[in-house]
Amino acid sequence: xxxxxxxxxxxxDLILNTLWNTSPNIDLNNSQHLILKEKIDKNIxxxxxQIEKLSFEYQLFRDPNMKLSDLxxxxxxxxxxxxxxxxYHCTISFSEYKKTIRIHDAIKHIEQDYLKNNTLDSLSKEVxxxxxxxxxxSFKEVAGVSPIEYSKNLSFGN
Numbered sequence: 001x002x003x004x005x006x007x008x009x010x011x012x013d014l015i016l017n018t019l020w021n022t023s024p025n026i027d028l029n030n031s032q033h034l035i036l037k038e039k040i041d042k043n044i045x046x047x048x049x050q051i052e053k054l055s056f057e058y059q060l061f062r063d064p065n066m067k068l069s070d071l072x073x074x075x076x077x078x079x080x081x082x083x084x085x086x087x088y089h090c091t092i093s094f095s096e097y098k099k100t101i102r103i104h105d106a107i108k109h110i111e112q113d114y115l116k117n118n119t120l121d122s123l124s125k126e127v128x129x130x131x132x133x134x135x136x137x138s139f140k141e142v143a144g145v146s147p148i149e150y151s152k153n154l155s156f157g158n
Contacts, residue, residue: 016100019091020048026088036084047085050075061101062128068094102127103142106135110151120147 022044028034040047054060054074063070068086071094072079086094105127109115114123124135139147 016052019097019100021089021091022048024088032080033084033088036080037088040081040084044085044089047075047077047081048089051082051085055101056104059105061098062105062126064125064128064130066098066128098128099138100142102129102135103139106139106147107143107150110147111154115147115151123147 028037051071054071060066060071060074068082069079072082075082082094086092086097090097092100106123109123109126114126118126120135121132124132127135129135129138136146139145139150143150145153
């Protein structure tokens with residue numbers, strides 16, 4: 001019980017803490033998932049912290065070809081552990097997570113005046129999208145406004 005409380009408090013240090021659930025209430029019928037649960041549960045917070053560190057400090061998701069297996073290799077953990085983690089401990093899928101990280105990256109660039117000397121198309125490629133259209137759609141979905149609107153709102157705020 002105490003370790004659960006400690007984990008909940010540590011969870012507040014996560015950048016995307018609303019996406020992660022370190023102690024979900026799940027019923028597992030699949031024997032492979034039961035085995036994974038035993039192996040993973042004690043390391044869940046550590047995995048999440050490492051994923052966020054790679055996501056935000058090392059911009060791993062700027063690679064447009066980034067796959068779950070690539071993340072597993074970088075973390076030096078089996079891909080099955082990450083599949084389990086995203087299935088049971090994350091509120092979104094790995095592809096949605098990847099998109100969210102890329103939009104966070106784009107927002108940071110916009111806030112640092114990237115668009116002053118660069119195009120939205122180059123921004124989309126910089127953060128890991130293969131083209132502008134999926135970037136634009138994803139940006140609106142994650143940020144609630146288009147990249148141009150976001151940029152204009154920043155200008156009005158200053």
